[in-house]
Amino acid sequence: MEKRKYYQQAIETMPVEEIKRLQSEKLVKQVKHVYEHVPYYRDLMDKKGVKPEDIHGIEDLHKLPFIEKSDLRETYPYGMLAVPLSECVRIQSTSGTTGRRVIAYYTQKDIDLWEDCCARALVAVGADKDDVVQVSYGYGLFTGGAGLNGGSHKVGSLTLPMSSGNTERQLQFMIDLGATVLCCTPSYAAYLGESLKEMGYTPDKIPLKAGIFGAEPWTQEMRRDIEATLGIKAYDIYGLTEISGPGVSYECSEQNGMHICEDHFLAEIINPETGEPLPEGEKGELVFTCLDKEAFPLLRYRTRDICVLTRKPCSCGRTHIRMAKPMGRSDDMMIIRGVNVFPSQIESVLITEGFTSNYEIRLGRVNNSDTFDVYVELPPEQFDDSVKTITAKEKSLAAALRTMLGIGPTVHLVPPKTIARSEGKAKRVIDERKLHD
Amino acid sequence: MAIRQLSVFVENKKGSLHEITDVLAKAGLDLRSMCVADTQNFGIVRIITNDPDKAAKILTDEGHAANIREVAAFAVPDVPGGLAKALNLLETNGENIEYMYALVTSAEGKAYTVMRTDDTARTEALLAANGIEILDEAKL
Structure with a gap:
């Protein structure tokens, strides 16, 4: 049987005009949902003089106020929640500290759509039912492990929930169970590659064929290193807890920019100084609006990642807009x-x-x-x-x-x-x- | 009795020692002895000078981390085994030596040693009770 190319083909290859129409419909509903259920954001909108009925589609997105990390601190722990807690089934949290910690809430639907995004990423790198997916991102509050674990289940791959650390055990499972796809941070992938080499394994002795590496910046040079030591194709993935987790965008076989799951997440590029939206192709700060999320639906969330978007057609057949690897930050976060x-x-x-x-x-x-x-x-x-x-x-x-x-x-x-x-x-x-x- | 020693926290880099000695020289201070403990990143310069208070004040005013502490100083016969005998005595009595270094002396037949232990007074008492000459600042 031929391997599938897409996880949700109709959505992933939807014509751009249709995507925009879908986004507009969802945005109108989402703004109403947030305005009605999140008093903090309602105040922000009121202060700006915007009502839900002023939002007719994505062309009105710029009228909405931004949400910044400081707003999330301000509203910690429940202030951005848009459904009753009884509807939530999970939290995830950002790494780091008390002062800066962000807690994101998920309904079952929120988990589903997040895992769908990770499943799209996995299928895009060639994963299918016959594959063995080794998830070596941390499990727990960190979104890395949970996201790829869920995505791998959805694809139907055999999932190895390794979590991070214990390199010896990682390599033993990788070799003995014949892992074909590895998901972890790029630096850990490089480390695993070096360790395999030290043990005397050459890339042709292990069936690993692809890796999905994210959660930290990495270069093309590092990609080439990892690909050579592990004998795989190395793909980038992007995400953030505030928006859902990994899978907000992901690379396809072209390895040339990450497709944003546009049916769920509406992306903009703004001038970080003025907040003005910038036209496609210009470099600026990436901003996301969650179109489908129920529990923690941030609108116009400023990621502080500096980035470029492109609508140029991709030969993989996916129509979703692509983002370049973030080129830096508009704040001092390392x-x-x-x-x-x-x-x-x-x-x-x-x-x-x-x-x-x-x-x-x-x-x-x-x-x-x-x-x-x-x-x-x-x-x-x-x-x-x-x-x-x-x-x-x-x-x-x-x-x-x-x-x-x-x-x-x-x-x-x-x-x-x-x-x-x-x-x-x-x-x-x-x-x-x-x-x- | 004890003597006062000046110590200064310095960067482990070229020029650090010169800077310290230069400051002290300009103030007309006389250095009797000096010893440097270094790690990969920093060093501690320990100095016996004729006026430790003045030296510490000058260095502190210039923004250095300088400190004065009392250390034991004693004279042993300048013969093979002279120092070993004193150290043996300290060891058998459970004294812990943090560091030690020699002190320049013109006294014939004697070797002067400076030592920091956990308890300067106890160390001095122990050495004195065993016939080892303890030095004070006047004797240097």
Whole structure:
């Protein structure tokens, strides 16, 4: 039997005009739903002088107010909920910390549509009923594991719910059960590839054929490395907890941009300074409106990812608009080993632990994995002539940062006044990873 | 008795030591001894000077992390095994030595040693009780 090319062919290959019509219909309903059930967003709309009846279709999208990450903090934990809690069946949450944590709620329908998106991504890279899909994203609050796990079930593949970590076990299952599709972060894929090589496996000895890698930025160079060490085709996937999770967009066989699941998520590019929508093909900030979600239906959510969209036809046959790999951020968020980190989080730990906010973050890349070093000035009064005390302070500060961020940096205490002071805005982050092509 | 030692937290990079000694030289301070402990990233410079208070103040005013602490100083006979005997004594009595270094001396037949232990007074008492000469700042 011939392998299927699409998971939901009618939707994935729908003519663009029809997609737009569908989006318009859904948007009108969704705005009404949100206005009626989310007082916080109703206030935003009222302040802007927009009523649901002003929205007749996607051409009116620009009239709606944006939702920003700060709004999600403001409304934590239930303020953006658009259905009674009794209708919700799951939460997922962003990695990171108390201050910045976002909790997203899902009804069964929300889970279904999210898993459908992941199933589309899997079929797009060649997965089918006969495949063995190894999901090595973290399971739990993080959306990576849950999303691809659900998608793989829908496709009917044999799903290996490995979660992240325990590399030895990962490789054992990969080899013994003949995994054909691997889903994890690109840096973990690179690491698994290196480990296989060390064990003496060449790509032709394992049946792995494709990988879906996301949750952190990666380059074309890294793609080539992973493809060579694992003997596979490596595909990108994009998503965010606020909107659903992985599968908001995904690469097809062309490996040239990610198709956004447009029937569920309406994408715009805006000027991050002015908020003005930009025409197709221009670089700006990516904004999403959830068209079908029930429990946590964010409208015009600013992702802070800088990106370009294109409607150029794709030879895979999918008509859904494609987004380029994000080229950067319009805020100061860093993605380190797949975890979202803000400098302000590091600063708050330093203050709590009795340090000044003279610090520097250095990010590097060794063997396709991020290095994360934090340099902090030791206040003179904390110096007591002992190497032991300094190294103990470095360790305890690293532990406090790990608790806050979810990933642990290497902390280096340095003498006072050794970290460069700059006029005006301090340059806190030195990122030498070259994550964008 | 004990002597006061100045320590300074410095970056492990070219020029750090020069900067510290230069500041002290300009203030007319005399350095009796100096020792550097270094790790990959930082170093601690330990200095015995004729006026530790003044040295610490000057360095602190310049923004350095400087600290004064009391350390034990003692003289052992300048013969093979002279120091080993003192260290053996400390070890058998469970004293923990954090670091030690030699002190320049013009005294004939004697070797001066500076040492930081967990308890300076206890270390000095132990050495003195066993006939080892303890030094104070006046004797340096």
